[in-house]
């Protein structure tokens with residue numbers, strides 16, 4: 001059976017680029033043939049895996065300029081059945097794509113909210129009066145450009161080539177060092193034992209360097225967050241990320257997403273999880289994974 005890899009589309013997105021890198025890695029390391037499947041949103045690409053329409057999804061989770069991709073965090077929490085099996089980091093270099101003759105002719109700029117935010121200072125400086133319109137992905141609006149010369153989109157140089165569209169400006173992200181971390185997600189956890197079942201779960205990887213988890217708290221009282229955090233400190237487990245998201249149940253109530261720099265099977269992490277269960281309301285462990293060297 002061919003492995004289907006869901007990602008944010010239409011073709012040309014950064015998510016497709018990351019999915020393609022993973023596809024090549026998978027093929028080289030396990031011989032598996034995989035095919036990319038674009039979906040209209042990040043949430044839909046994750047749901048495709050939960051509904052068995054695809055075996056894997058590659059989704060953005062964090063950017064070095066703009067921080068967390070909240071749709072990914074919210075959907076991982078909502079869908080109980082998904083496991084993170086790998087992470088990969090790619091450089092992001094935005095370009096302004098348009099059929100306009102010059103920047104002065106551009107009146108509207110479309111892009112994914114993350115890309116708009118990563119270029120906000122450049123936009124303020126060079127296009128202070130344009131209307132900024134968020135879209136589901138950096139490539140969603142590219143087909144509009146030929147019909148409307150006032151419109152531009154922020155996307156990659158690769159997307160401009162793919163759609164055969166002119167580039168008005170390059171390197172427009174506010175910080176040159178712009179990178180996004182993507183997660184590879186599946187329904188089954190990766191198996192590090194060579195004897196285990198399915199080929200897709202048997203891919204050889206380095207030992208896991210990170211574990212991602214999230215929890216809600218039993219009560220909104222002083223010290224409710226300090227206690228779970230102290231568990232990691234006490235056991236000498238370094239945290240590389242903490243992010244809060246609304247529970248969506250009531251104003252001011254939050255979920256906490258944590259990345260710990262250890263494998264879930266390490267004895268210290270197992271102790272941390274047993275203690276965490278006592279001090280959290282709902283605890284979800286999304287998986288242990290390594291970061292693919294790119």
Ligand SMILES: O=C(O)C(=O)C[C@]1(C(=O)O)C=C[C@@H](O)C=C1
Nearest residue numbers: 013014015060112114137138180
């Ligand atoms: O719209 C795209 O091209 C995407 O792949 C999404 C996305 C994101 O959500 O962060 C991916 C990488 C960049 O940071 C900008 C946009």
